[in-house]
Amino acid sequence: MSRPLAQPAMPTVLIVDDEQRSQEALRRTLEDDFTVITASSADDARCLLEEHPVHVILCDQRMPGQTGVQFLREVRERWPDVVRIIISGYADSEEIIAGVNEAGIHRYILKPWLPDHLLESVRSAVEALALQQQTARLDLELRTSTRALRQRIATQLSLVQQQFGFDRLVRMPGSPLDGVCAMAERVARYDISVLLQGESGTGKELLARAIxxxxxxxxxxFVVENCAAIPDTLLESELFGHKRGAFTGAFEDHVGLFQRANGGTIFLDEIGETSPAFQVKLLRVLQEGEVRPVGAARPVPVDVRIIAATHRDLEQRVREGLFREDLYYRIAAVTLTLPPLRERVGDIPAIARQIVQDVAAELGHPGVQLSDEALACLLAYPWPGNIRELRNELARAMTLHDGAVLSSDVFSLRVRQGRGSGAGGRGWITEPGSGTLSERLEVVEAMILRDALLRHRWNKTRTAAELGLSRVGLRAKMRRFGLDHP
Structure with a gap:
């Protein structure tokens, strides 16, 4: 009789924190996905590292006797393969830089941390470790079988291209996104800069990867940096790099993202949030094709393609003096604007079904379907957070539902009521609280129409009969209020 295959062990996370409550909170957040062991001091942690194969360390920065950075510096020397993460309640730039350089930390998490963010950070750390180990194996194979490795890399590249192709931007025939994708596919072949504009959550990074x-x-x-996530002083070091001793805490050379992206593409998200001072430095890099790491005597040539993104109107910011005009023309050789989801109502069914399929696979519950009622509810909501909000809503609903059919009962109240908190547009139905009498009556009419459609499960014949309309008149009103149904 054959033996069943052994299940792979969960990655091990070591929590180092002198506060018992903090230990328990971290354990509860991680124990479903990882094997969690805890230590109250650096000495206890060393003993555990000697006894257990540890994949990730979560270490508090402020501990009696030895700081987290000091301890992780030792871990880096003795157990270099362990991914190191610092947790601290103090956002000190020098402390962060010291952690990155001295201890080689993977991530710096500020208190109070959010469970979802912490869990995703640890998952990312485990994935980074796995990729590092895979790279080491590939390096070994490179020495023994160059031809086989080249074939494997070509195969992997083909799979990645399929994974991040333009087809991954889910849409229906005739979608407003079709023209954007067609133009993006055309300009992808040419080595020119591209500026992606659109509201948050519309898929700008996904389109950048496809390009x-x-x-x-x-x-x-393909290297990504969110320019709004860190201050200018750190952003300059992160993008351009720095030399050892360039500033306090710079204990070793740091290669910037421009150098790491050499031969590829760098995606600068939220570039509209950068300061005028930083824009001058970025402009010089783009003009000269070289970066000068902080503290370096000579510049380093780089060959990268720039794809930038923003949710702001950069032309307006240029007029207001908040964004340099010469930099704008450098990054916006071609500008593509992604429409918000409320202007792509016809795409919502396809996007929602794809998200449900993906999330169901992640949760281990394949075969889950959206009910007609749930789909109608999704169509009636304006999605101010766009696709990101839609995915979060469906992921939340699927963790709460039971059975093979997802109904609207598990949606949040704002989605069930068809209300959002952003700007208006197609498919937008709000409470009739302001505006002229005509505008208020139009909102009431749209709400009545939507409620009747939901009640009759989008049956146009029954809805028209209830409201005393012809089917032609009903369809006209549905188009007018953005309530088209596939």
Whole structure:
């Protein structure tokens, strides 16, 4: 009789924190996905590292006797393969830089941390470790079988191109996104800069990846930086790099993202949030094709393609003096604007079904379907957070529902009522609280129409009969209020 295959062990996370409550909170957040062991001091942690194979360390920065950075510096020397994460309640730039350089930390998490963010950070750390180990194996194979490795890399590149192709931007025939994708696919072949505009959550990074993997640079790296996530002083070091001793806490050389992206593409998200001072430095890099790491005597040549993104109107910011005009023309050789989800109502069914399929696979519950009522509810909501909000709503609903059919009962109240908190547009139905009498009556009419459609499960004949309309008149009103149904 054959033996059943052994289940792979869960990755091990070591929590180092002198506060018992903090230990328990971290354990509860992680124990469903990881094997969690805890230590109250650096000495206890060393003993555990000697006894257990540890994948990730979560270490508090402020501990009696030895700081987290000091301890992780030792871990880096003795157990270099362990991914190191610092948790601290103090947002000190020098402390962060010291952690990155001295201890080689993977991530710096500020208190109070959010469970979802912490869990995703640890998952990312485990994935980074796995990729690092895979790279080491590939390096070994490179020495023994160059031809086989080249074939494997080509196969992997083909799979990545399929994973991040333009087809991954889910849409229906005739979608407002069709023109954007067609233009993006056309300009991808040419080595020019692209500016992506659109509201948060519309899929700008996904489109940027599609452009990269459809370009001649597809075999090169695709590097992402959110320019709004860190202050200018750190952003300069992160993008351009720095030399050892360039400033307090710079204990070793740091290669910037421009150098890491050499031969590939760098995606600068939220570039509209950068300061005028930083814009000057970025402009010089784009003009000269070289970066000067902080504290370096000589510049370093780089060959990268720039894809930038923003949710702001950069032309307006140029007029207001908040964004340099010469930099704008450098990054906006081609500008593509992604429409918000409320202007793509016809795409919602396809996007929602794809999200349900993906999330169901992640949760281990394949075969889940959206009910007609749930789909009608999704169509009636304006989605101010766009696709990101839609995915979060469906993921939340699927963790709460039972059975093979997802109904609207598990949706949040704002979605069930068809209300959001952003700007208006197609498919937008709000309470009739302001505006002229005509505008208020129009809102009431839209709400009555939507409620009747939901009640009759989108049956136009019954809805028209209840409201005393012809089917032609009903369809006209549905188009007028953005309530088209596939």
């Amino acid at each position: 990269h993997y459809a370009s001649p640079r597809c075999a090169g790296p």
